Amino acid sequence: TGSNGDPRYEDSLHYFDLNKNQYIKAIQAVGNILVNYDSNKMIPVLGYGGAFPPLTKASHCFALNGNIFNPEVYGVEGCLQLYQNALNKVRLSGPTNFSEIISFAADMC
Numbered sequence: 001t002g003s004n005g006d007p008r009y010e011d012s013l014h015y016f017d018l019n020k021n022q023y024i025k026a027i028q029a030v031g032n033i034l035v036n037y038d039s040n041k042m043i044p045v046l047g048y049g050g051a052f053p054p055l056t057k058a059s060h061c062f063a064l065n066g067n068i069f070n071p072e073v074y075g076v077e078g079c080l081q082l083y084q085n086a087l088n089k090v091r092l093s094g095p096t097n098f099s100e101i102i103s104f105a106a107d108m109c
Contacts, residue, residue: 002049002050002092002093002094003049003094003095003096004092006092007087007092014087014092016087018084023083024080024083024084027076027079027080027083028076028080031043031076031079032076035075035076041074041075042072042073042074043072043073043074043075043076043078043079044063044071044072044105044108045063045064045065045071045072045073045078045079045082045083046061046062046063046064046071046101046104046105047059047061047062047063047064047086047090048060048061048062048096048097048098048100048101049092049093049094049095049096049097050062050086050090050091050092050093051090051091051093052064052066052086052089052090053089053090056091058093058094059100060097060098060099060100060101061100061101061103061104064082064083064085064086065082
């Protein structure tokens, strides 16, 4: 979300420098553990708090691959690639609202 700052600036949690980006560190740390419990290694990658093109209004649940009906990618590296690509496309905004993405994830189970 926009509250995390502009990815072009070092004080942003989404900072473009891959060695300093806190979200990349979290995706790697958690993803590398959880992926071992998924037999096909396909991981749904969702975003919230941003406007994903072609939309201009913020969404609180969108697929980073652009396909909300099949938001999965293969493995942690696939997640990281989508996240990095999204930083160049998605306009971060707010407010932070987790309810839509939690409901979507719960419905996937």
